[in-house]
Amino acid sequence: MLESKDYFKITMLGYKRNFFYKEAIEAIIEKQCTNMMLKGQQEVDTK
16 A cells, blocks of 8 residues: 555645656657748648
């Protein structure tokens, strides 16, 4: 049986990891959107 402070530590660790993961995903999505916008802009320019 885990002590409550151990449980808290594990929970915080998991929370931090998930937060970092979420930040990373958002950064990737943002980059992809920017790339798509730039591609779209280039297509408009060449027309």
